[in-house]
Amino acid sequence: MIGTQTPKISIVLPVYNEEAGILATIAALEQFISNQDEAYEMIFVDDGSVDASAQLIKQARLNDDAIRLVQFSRNFGHQLAITAGIRYATGDAVVVMDADLQDPPEVIPAMIKCWRAGNQVVYGQRLGRDGETWFKKLTAKLFYRVLKRATPLDIPLDTGDFRLMDRRVVTVLAKLDEPGPFVRGLVSWVGFKQTAVTYERHERIAGQSKYPLNKMFGLAIDGLTSFSGLPLQFSVWAGAGLFLLSVVAFIHIVVSGTAGESDLLLATLLLTTSLILLSIGLVSTYLYRIFVSSRKRPLYVVAETTGFRQVQHYPNYTESSQKWG
Structure with a gap:
């Protein structure tokens, strides 16, 4: 819950081969944060990138100690990167968003307003999807509607992982160790008071989508088999x-x-x-x-972390090294 002191917001961003646009993302977030009243930390989770994404984030941290970096030992997947980021977050609320600025930071104040009004989860509901093919738009629309009908949960339509979650929700999610997690489904499963903020999803600032057809299909299968018989x-x-x-x-x-x-x-x-x-x-x-x-294997293996003083350990979690710098 929100106390009398200035709340701290953790922004969790899964990263996979985003070197073409990661500095622009960091600059946009820094510009956004500079105009906000809340305290912020940015937690980038590098999901085994084979480009210079992690190095660029480390360089940016030299000028901004609000930046944190978690590096997986290999590619474990987008949903596990979100899971790790949630576990490392220390804020009173946690915002999950993509690292390509398709999820605009300008929506976060509206989420915070709803959070202050007593909602524990505020999810971004898409009104449009700029820069995406008609096929991806059509299959995404069908997927959300099939998932809603196939599961007993009230999983909102046309929503991704872009959302704000209260510390109480984050604490529950962080303790779950479900293999192949479908995060947006788990957020609906844990309950609490939830509401929507609508927005227009932007086009990627650079690079290519990290969810090609095969990964989209895999995510759909995980969503269905996780919550529906x-x-x-x-x-x-x-x-x-x-x-x-x-x-x-x-x-x-x-x-x-x-x-x-x-x-x-x-x-x-x-x-x-x-x-x-x-x-x-x-x-x-x-x-x-x-x-x-x-x-009973760990969900992921962390090779290195940068910028953390203390980390909460959870089941199915392995960390190799940690440093402050």
Whole structure:
């Protein structure tokens, strides 16, 4: 909760190969912070970048001690980078945003206002997505609506990870050690009072999207299998649909006598095989999540941190070295 003293806001930014625009992001955030009343820290989590992102952040820290850096030993993924940033954050509230300025810092004051009004989570809800292809916009829109219908949680439509969370929410999230976390789903799962702030998502300032089609698909699968048992019912629906199709095909053959039985048999066999394989794949996804959880490995490995005096340790967390500088 907000005390009488000036609150501290932690901004968590996952970073992966952002050298083309990271200095512009830092400059924009510094400009924004200079005009705010709250105290701020910027926590950059380098998710195993193979470019100069980490070095540029370290250089920027020489002139700004509000900058912090967490470096993973390899690429562990965007959602785990957010998880690590949340665990390292020390603010009264934590803002999660992308490091490419697609999430505009100018929205943060509106989030803080809602937070001061008593909301523990204030999420950014997109009105538009500049600079993205029609295909990505369409698939994102479909994904959020399928996810909302498939899960018992009230996961807001058209929202990413851009949000402000109260310290109480952050404390709960930091203690979760779920493999393959779907952060925006977990935030809905923990509850608390939540509200939305609408905004226009900007175009990337530089570089390329770190969520190509394969990663978008993986995130969608994680979201569905983390919070919904609905895909497991697919085989039941598929079996019922295939039964009805078989009945219709049989009636058509008997009545018309025009369809070739061999062609129909082959088509039915292929359809049946594909449905069986898809059903097995869905079940295997759930089994794999159980397997990953049973290994009890750390969620991520931190190779080095810069700018932290004290770090809270949590389960499934490994850190190699830490330094202040």
